[in-house]
Amino acid sequence: MSLIVKKFGGSSVANAERVFNVANIIIDDYKKGNSVVVVVSAQGDTTDDLIEKANEINPDGASKRELDMLLSAGEQISVALLAMAIEKLGFPVISLLGWQAGFATDSNHGIARIKKVNAERIRNEIAKRNIVIVAGFQGINKYDDITTLGRGGSDTSAVAIAASMNADKCQIYTDVDGVYTADPRKVSNAKKMDAITYDEMLELATLGAQVLNNRSVEMAKKYNVELEVLSSLENKPGTIVKETVKMEKTLIRGVAKDCNVATVSVVGLKDTPGIAFKIFNKLAQQKINVDIILQSVGRDSTKDITFSVPKSDAKTAMDSLASLKDSLNYKELTKDETIAKISVVGAGMESHPGVASKMFEALYDAGINIRMISTSEIKISVLIDAEYADKAVKVVHDAFIN
Numbered sequence: 001m002s003l004i005v006k007k008f009g010g011s012s013v014a015n016a017e018r019v020f021n022v023a024n025i026i027i028d029d030y031k032k033g034n035s036v037v038v039v040v041s042a043q044g045d046t047t048d049d050l051i052e053k054a055n056e057i058n059p060d061g062a063s064k065r066e067l068d069m070l071l072s073a074g075e076q077i078s079v080a081l082l083a084m085a086i087e088k089l090g091f092p093v094i095s096l097l098g099w100q101a102g103f104a105t106d107s108n109h110g111i112a113r114i115k116k117v118n119a120e121r122i123r124n125e126i127a128k129r130n131i132v133i134v135a136g137f138q139g140i141n142k143y144d145d146i147t148t149l150g151r152g153g154s155d156t157s158a159v160a161i162a163a164s165m166n167a168d169k170c171q172i173y174t175d176v177d178g179v180y181t182a183d184p185r186k187v188s189n190a191k192k193m194d195a196i197t198y199d200e201m202l203e204l205a206t207l208g209a210q211v212l213n214n215r216s217v218e219m220a221k222k223y224n225v226e227l228e229v230l231s232s233l234e235n236k237p238g239t240i241v242k243e244t245v246k247m248e249k250t251l252i253r254g255v256a257k258d259c260n261v262a263t264v265s266v267v268g269l270k271d272t273p274g275i276a277f278k279i280f281n282k283l284a285q286q287k288i289n290v291d292i293i294l295q296s297v298g299r300d301s302t303k304d305i306t307f308s309v310p311k312s313d314a315k316t317a318m319d320s321l322a323s324l325k326d327s328l329n330y331k332e333l334t335k336d337e338t339i340a341k342i343s344v345v346g347a348g349m350e351s352h353p354g355v356a357s358k359m360f361e362a363l364y365d366a367g368i369n370i371r372m373i374s375t376s377e378i379k380i381s382v383l384i385d386a387e388y389a390d391k392a393v394k395v396v397h398d399a400f401i402n
Contacts, residue, residue: 001033002168003126007040007136007158011175012232013078014044022232023085025173026131030091035126037165039136039158040082042074050074064109068138068148072098075135075154083133094125095133098146103139103157105147111287112139112147113215114156117164134161152213159216163223170225171238172212177231178239179204179211182255182397186390191401193253195240200253200345203379207343208258217241251355252346252400257393259340259386261291262314263372265306266321268331271297278328279305282320288313291341292374292383302331308372308383311337339371340389343381344396350377362399368392 006026013019030036042050050070054062062070076097083095102118125132136154141147149156155172162170179201182190196204198221205214211229220227220241230238269275276295283290292308309317314335321333349355356373359380363370368391372383384392 001035003035003037003165004029004169004171005158005162005165005167006036006038006171006173007154008038008082008173008232009154009175010041010044010046010078012173013040013082018232019081019085020089022082022173023089025232026086027089027091030131037122037126037132037134037161037167038082039134039154039161040075040078041136041154042071043078043081046074046077047071065145068109068112068146071148072135072138072146075137079133079135086131086133091131092129093131093133095135096121096125097135098138098157099140101132101134101161103160105139105141105149107141107143107145107147108287109145109147111150112141114139114149114160117160119161119164122161122165149215152210152216155213155216156219159219159223159225159227162225163219167225169228170220171228171230172216173230173232174211175231175233176211177234177236179209179229179241179254181253181401182393183209183257186257187255187394187397189401190397193239194237195242195245196253197245197347198241198243199378200347201241203343203345203376204254204256207256207345207379207381208260208341209254209256212241251348251352252344253348254345255393255397255400256343256345257340257389258343259389260311261308261339261341261383262311262335262337263306263308263339263383264314264317264321265304265332265334265336266328266330267304267334268298269303269305269328271301271303275303275328276305278324279321280307282324283309283317286313286316286320288317288320292372292381294372306372308339308341338386339383340386340392341381341383342389342392342396343379344400345379347378349380356380358399359396362395363392366391366395368395 079095086093105112136157180190184190227241
């Protein structure tokens, strides 16, 4: 029979009723003779609650190593509870932490990357006909320290297991029943897609769509792991994520919103070679991911550079560039956290001119000002005032998808 990897997010196991619901979904596939490996996230808002506890103890910021020790406890709780539920229902099961399941990572605490998965323990448990429940989001480095993979890391854990074990299916269960053209909780006429390509899903995930973690999509594409995104609360088909979709390219596949964005502006820089290198090399050393960059040339041989970063990195970016004040000799350093990024994604825009014009017209008609613009072959992103984010998603969605 088949080897099936299933991943359940925190909302799917948020309480006892939902834990038993997930247990029954797992058991249904197990009873058909399939081998089942399950990856689980921390329950509900557990991770946020643990971060709050850490801030109570150390408001100045705990070390990333100790945060990993704390946050990994969330998944340990959920895998044990789910295993207990399956035991209660009379089926053989074992729960494993990330390191027990063979997850070896680098040492970047909080954002660790998986180096390899030694799935021998999982295979041995499957051979005993056990259902295997694995704690997502975590692994262990070469120093035997627990590491975490960052937000959404359980998706990546599931794809890594599926890739290393050549699983027949990799199913990602969420609180929505698939991938939509926009957030269905915000846009009433959003449409569910039957299928979407890795590239389109990767853009949507990177740009703020919260259905799948972008690193998990990267890994799925690299190892050709076909994904299915579906609901743990409704028994219906979901959205397939794969290399190619057998349909005529739709112009726009989705509209995404990301409010975890800030801009940093370095004003009054000398217009000389090497200035941009000094700025972005410093940010790279701090492992800050820069997205949109805008350089404008002013008078008197000066220029301004504005760039966007995740809101959580804005302070670090400011502190890093403040340390270069004497070297860069800029006039002013500012940040703005009251912005949002709105993006349209679709492989079809490669061969259709006028997509940007149509998007900008929709925003203009709604009275929404564009502050920065970024484009690629299959996406267009704009930065706007955060207060208009939901309105912008709706008007742009309506302009392209009826």
